[in-house]
Amino acid sequence: MRAMVIKEFRQLLRDKRTLGLLVGLPVILLVVFGYAANFNVSKIPTVVVGPEAAESAAQLHAPFDVTEVDPVGNRATVESRLQDGKAAVGIVTGQNPVTALMDGTQLFAVQAAKGAFARMAQADVATGGKIPVIAPEVLYNPDLKTSWIMIPGLTGLILLFIGTLITSLGIVRERQAGTIEQLAVMPFRPWDVIFGKILPYLLLASLDLIAIVLLGMGLFGVPFVGSVVTFGIGALLFLLVTLGMGVLISTVSQNQGQAIQLAIMFVVPQILLSGLIFPVGAMAAGVRWIAYVLPLTYFVDISRGVMLKAEPIAGLWVPLVVLLGMAGAVLGLAVLRFRRDLAPSARHRGEDDFEPVAAAA
Amino acid sequence: MQYLVGARSATIRFGDFTAVDRVDLEVGSGEVVGLLGANGAGKTTLIRMLLGLLIPTRGSVSLFGGRPSRATRRRLGYVPQSLGLYDDLTVGENWAFTTAAFGIAESTLPESVAGYRHELVGDLSLGLKRRLAFAVAFSHDPGLLVLDEPTSGVGPLSSSHLWEDIRASAERGTGVLVTTHNMEEAEQCDRLVVMAEGRVVAAGTLGQVIGDRHVVQVDCADWRGVFAALDGDGLIVQVHGSRLRVPGTPEHVAGLLHRHDLGGDVSAVPANLEEAFVDIVTKASPR
Structure with missing residues (x-):
């Protein structure tokens, strides 16, 4: 048995990726659950409008973080800020009762705000009732249904799964079987092989996306109030990032096991840190930046924004541009690396080095 | 004239390791050229260079008179060691994929594999897989066939069929470059x-490669005793029935037998390819 144990350790020490997974994953989970796994929102971006905006804003304390005070603004101003995600709560003054509009897609922020309003009212009663009555009104997800905010995000997770894991496995399988070498000597252009390989997954992921959205609408009553085109553009850009990652993973993996390991390392942090489960705003600042380099974070913004809030394309330009940049960088790098596998002659040297071999006359 | 495929002083290095060193090679129309070498001799690396899958560090290679390219590969049939077939597709689907890739509008599955049209390639025997790989490589009537260890792991009957196909193809004018370490095939x-x-380390026809090499043949009654003695003296001994064949001179071998008090008729006979190959490779690789 001693020989077996020594052999196993020797193999394990040579397998850097498994070693990385053994050491890296517990560290990631510790960081995530220690700093990021937090449902308590401590800062709620809040906008206050109307003739008594300044006075009302002065009465708001943590967790409310007043980002804008607009004495000439009205309900429409608040709705606009909530729709494009600049605020989670908006207080409309100058009417009785004062209305607190809340973004129902930010489930935990709304729950924290409701709690804070209740505490304020309780404290006000104790001190003689100086603060006007606040009537909360939740927009976009009035019943605060978890399924309404989860399903738009889950569409992203499905695209991530197909784009990254299934694509990388599909390409690595060709390498393992030796058929990629056969493809390289067939009269295909490298682009034929690359896009011929990617397009089926793009189509499959698109069909899956449509199915999950329809199922979400049918089974859970999730609304789709925004533009299908905007949603489609966001989904396509996100899918291009994930497909690029899939191809990139395949170019550095010798077998399907390695591809699965790398895909897990790419997918798991996105599930935990993209805002799909834990709100990005509630994460410690030290780990929040990780959320901003993960593509799923931006797709979750887009899918929730379009499906639940009818956010227009102009309001989503930041996540769309970030995904476009990521897609260009990742897919470009992936295609270059894959192309090098298929056609090394693309890196040909100077023409002077080439000399056709001919028989003596 | 230009050769179908050729290498001139082709060299490839991986770090400090020189896998292929200043190799010259040509294959013309209708000829079958065997690339012979032990495992690790550089045969597959050379083939990958000729096909454009690896770039020579020095020297040059040409395929149909030009750089390996999409246009030149259209005239190429290649069977890699791994066969390059999709195990999870049927015989018919593999055939359809390849013929479509080569732009063949209408094609009929060859008789040799037609009976297995609906079978998954992964379920076929290795002999059948090789037959299909050959059929696929022949599908577009290539000007050049490159076959890497084409009969590795198949029985003598299948091997014989595959060689019939290779010879028939060469007679139609196709150039064939085939790697092997099987002497009978070579x-x-x-x-x-x-x-x-x-x-x-050697090139030419079978006769030219063997040259005037001779080995010593020992006819003896106690062939086991003689084998043990000569093998113990470090000679590479081949057994053919009760006859033994070893490299060296008759005088030297007779002296060794005498030292071991063993008898036998000792004579010099022309070497076969295997013996010549061992001699060539041993001299080229003193380690």
Whole structure:
């Protein structure tokens, strides 16, 4: 048995990726659950409008973080800020009762705000009732249904799964079987092989996306109030990032096991840190930046924004541009690396080095 | 004239390791050229260079008179060691994929594999898989066939069928470059190029490669005793029935037998390809 144990350790020490997974994953989970796994929102971006905006804003304390005070603004101003995600709560003054509009897609922020309003009212009663009555009104997800905010995000997770894991496995399988070498000597252009390989997954992921959205609408009553085109553009850009990652993973993996390991390392942090489960705003600042380099974070913004809030394309330009940049960088790098596998002659040297071999006359 | 495929002083290095070292090689129309060498001699690396899958560090290669490219590969049939077939597709689907890739509008599955049209390739025997790989490589009537260890792991009957196909193809004018370490197969080639440690150590027809090499044949009653003695003296001994064949001179072998108090008729006979190959490779690789 001693020989077996020594052999196993020797193999394990040579397998850097498994070693990385053994050491890296517990560290990631510790960081995530220690700093990021937090449902308590401590800062709620809040906008206050109307003739008594300044006075009302002065009465708001943590967790409310007043980002804008607009004495000439009205309900429409608040709705606009909530729709494009600049605020989670908006207080409309100058009417009785004062209305607190809340973004129902930010489930935990709304729950924290409701709690804070209740505490304020309780404290006000104790001190003689100086603060006007606040009537909360939740927009976009009035019943605060978890399924309404989860399903738009889950569409992203499905695209991530197909784009990254299934694509990388599909390409690595060709390498393992030796058929990629056969493809390289067939009269295909490298682009034929690359896009011929990617397009089926793009189509499959698109069909899956449509199915999950329809199922979400049918089974859970999730609304789709925004533009299908905007949603489609966001989904396509996100899918291009994930497909690029899939191809990139395949170019550095010798077998399907390695591809699965790398895909897990790419997918798991996105599930935990993209805002799909834990709100990005509630994460410690030290780990929040990780959320901003993960593509799923931006797709979750887009899918929730379009499906639940009818956010227009102009309001989503930041996540769309970030995904476009990521897609260009990742897919470009992936295609270059894959192309090098298929056609090394693309890196040909100077023409002077080439000399056709001919028989003596 | 230009050769179908050729290498001129082709060299490839991976770090400090020279896998192929200044190799010259040509294959013309209708000829079968055997690339002979032990495992690790550099045969597959050379083939990958000729196909454009690896770039020579020095020297040059040409395919149909030009750089390996999409246009030149259209005239190429290639069977890699791994066969390049999709195990999870049927015979018919593999055939359809390849013929479509080569732009063949209408094609009929060859008779040799037609009966297995609906079978998954992964379920076929290795012999059948090789037959299909050959059929696929022949599908577009290529000008050049490159076959890497084409009969590795198949029985003598399948091997014989595959060689019939190779010869028939060459008779139609196709050039064939075939790697092997099987001497019987190598003897069926028109020309041989012997590689050892990345270099060409012999080239020419079968007769030219063997040259005037001779080995010593020992006819004896106690062949087991003689085998043990000569093997113990470090000679490479081949057994043919009750006859033994060893490299060296009759005088030297007779002296060894005498030292061991063993008898036998000792004579010099022309070497066969295997004996010549061992001699060539041993001299080229003193380690």
